[in-house]
Amino acid sequence: MGRDCTSRPPGGPVITRAFAATEISPGETWKIYLRATDPQGKMKAIYATVVQPGRGPLATAPIPLAEDQRRELSGFLYLHTSGHQGLAFETLTLTVQVRDRAGNFSPPVSFSLALNPRAGREEPPPGIFQERALGPLLVGPEPGTGGS
Numbered sequence: 001m002g003r004d005c006t007s008r009p010p011g012g013p014v015i016t017r018a019f020a021a022t023e024i025s026p027g028e029t030w031k032i033y034l035r036a037t038d039p040q041g042k043m044k045a046i047y048a049t050v051v052q053p054g055r056g057p058l059a060t061a062p063i064p065l066a067e068d069q070r071r072e073l074s075g076f077l078y079l080h081t082s083g084h085q086g087l088a089f090e091t092l093t094l095t096v097q098v099r100d101r102a103g104n105f106s107p108p109v110s111f112s113l114a115l116n117p118r119a120g121r122e123e124p125p126p127g128i129f130q131e132r133a134l135g136p137l138l139v140g141p142e143p144g145t146g147g148s
Helices: none
Strands: 014-020 029-037 043-052 056-059 072-080 091-100 109-115 133-136
Touching (some): 014 091, 029 091
Antiparallel strands (some): 014 029
């Protein structure tokens, strides 16, 4: 189910709801759904860090927000994974924050992903998130660097 993430720094943006599958098959695209708000309408970009055992943290490029998404945003980030067999049973941790024009960051929201060739399908709760691409996470898992 989607998570309610309502703690807010004074005057800054906050991610209010989030959902991501906890398991996908290698070669699939991982979608991370977010809803965020900023009462001042000054959200500027999404920042994310991916951690894969054996590689350490990798920051993605900031994802700029469209003008119509600066007060309230809803949509998904996406990460393409390789179909390489060496990725089976790897795990990733993704941490996401939203930054406003004043430099304030939302509290971080983290997600864990297991790459499993037998993964079932997990869908976001209906009616919560827009099916709108916010942008790609331009870093990907590499085979054989961690996992079980």
